Amino acid sequence: LLPCEVLVNRPAPVERFFTPAI
Amino acid sequence: MDLSELERDNTGRCRLSSPVPAVCRKEPCALGVDEAGRGPVLGPMVYAICYCPLSRLTDLEALKVADSKTLSEKERDRLFAKMEEDGDFVGWALDVLSPNLISTSMLGRVKYNLNSLSHDTAAGLIQYALDQKVNVTQVFVDTVGMPEAYQARLQQRFPGIEVTVKAKADALYPVVSAASICAKVTRDQAVKNWKFLEKLEDLDPDYGSGYPNDPKTKAWLRKHVEPVFGFPQFVRFSWSTAQTILEEEAEDVTWEDSATEEQEGPGRITSYFFHEGARARPRVPHRYFQERGLEAATTL
């Protein structure tokens, strides 16, 4: 969940820019 | 120059240093401060200090250190290697400020501009030398902003030391020239060996000079902008060149403090006392739900 609103619904290369961590 | 620590984490600030020559702890020393990479929109900015005993300044000069900008990359690398070789009287330390650190500092809610960042970094490096027991008696700095104000600030911070802040100090004082070479060599190496955190597709290794008015650099930025994530962290997001491209090519994003957000005007105070026909007050959920940002879903 992001603390900002990206004003669109679309594909995004999340795994290229983010490394998930728990 | 061993930049393995920077390669492990190039998102923050990285300090590298040479061992302190024994003579620099015994004899009074001159220390020079310079930077590399202030102007480019790509890559880190490097702050460096170089110090040697006052009695060995002519030996430093004999190494033919000069303003790093007048030297080629090869000449700078050679000079740095020579400084390390003959380094029983020359010590150095540097801070590599990543483009990510520069961007987040300049774009933070509490603004931390580039001049303040530079001044604090320089002061931090001088302090580091003192903490390492280098016998610093004179400091020479190439100016960032107004020299008088900068000198006064540094002098106040280091009262026992003679501080000189001058424009073009890298051409006037050999310790500043030497620091300039350390900074430039480090920046060149950091940029050449930059490890992109992002798994980019079709990364073009040719980004030109990295300066914002270089058409090749601008073209590289346009090629590598991603509509949701913007640029890789190699780019200084706080540079207007980068911001302009984001405005044109990237998706709109709103934050809590977005300036363009429409604000609901306050109602008239009488509306809280009288039933105004045109202003129907909807039933609000119980405080339990309001406090948690919850409401009944009416549609998907």
Next chain:
Amino acid sequence: VRQHVFLLPEHLKDASKKMKSGLMFVKLVNPCSGEGALYLFDMCLQQLFEIKVFKEKHHSWFINQSVQSGGLLHFATPVDPLFLLLHYLTKAGKEGKFQPLAQVVMDDIFPNCILLLKLPELEKLLRHVTEEKEIGNKKYYKYSKEKTLKWLEKKVNQTVAALKSNNVNVGARVQSAAFFPGDQVSNDKEEDYIRYAHGLISDYIPRELSDDLSKY
């Protein structure tokens, strides 16, 4: 395509696998406002869930390799279907006569209300809030305010117990959720708990009934 993020009880995963349309989103009446609200039916276990949405400005989701604006988070939580049935029973109760349930639970605007009639142990449920008559093999129901208030009193008491065990701040004073006093329960008065619980339950009943419950 819009994507939605839901928090659901784990067992509902099976419902959608066990039968076609095992999970159904339906629009039913919100028993408090009378307007439409979203509910979820588990057709396998015949269970009803209300859908609450967490909504704050300036949020988005990253969902796998996509971005979804809005950042809404939906919760499905079990809800006592009697609250919805009450909406129709109280209306029909104004006529003052015993009626078959199928005649009472009818709605042109929310026709899916008939799903409520499929719920298990419906008769047992209805006894909490109605008088019942059996003629022949058919059952007839009439809304009973007295029984309903007794039932709602139990709901309020259960809610009070849940508020205490979950350390919910029910006092009038403003208090940071990060502040943990020695004993939250003793700091808030019993009256505060009952008032708060009444307020929560009132989100599920008509205004008139809420006023009656408050007096009760």
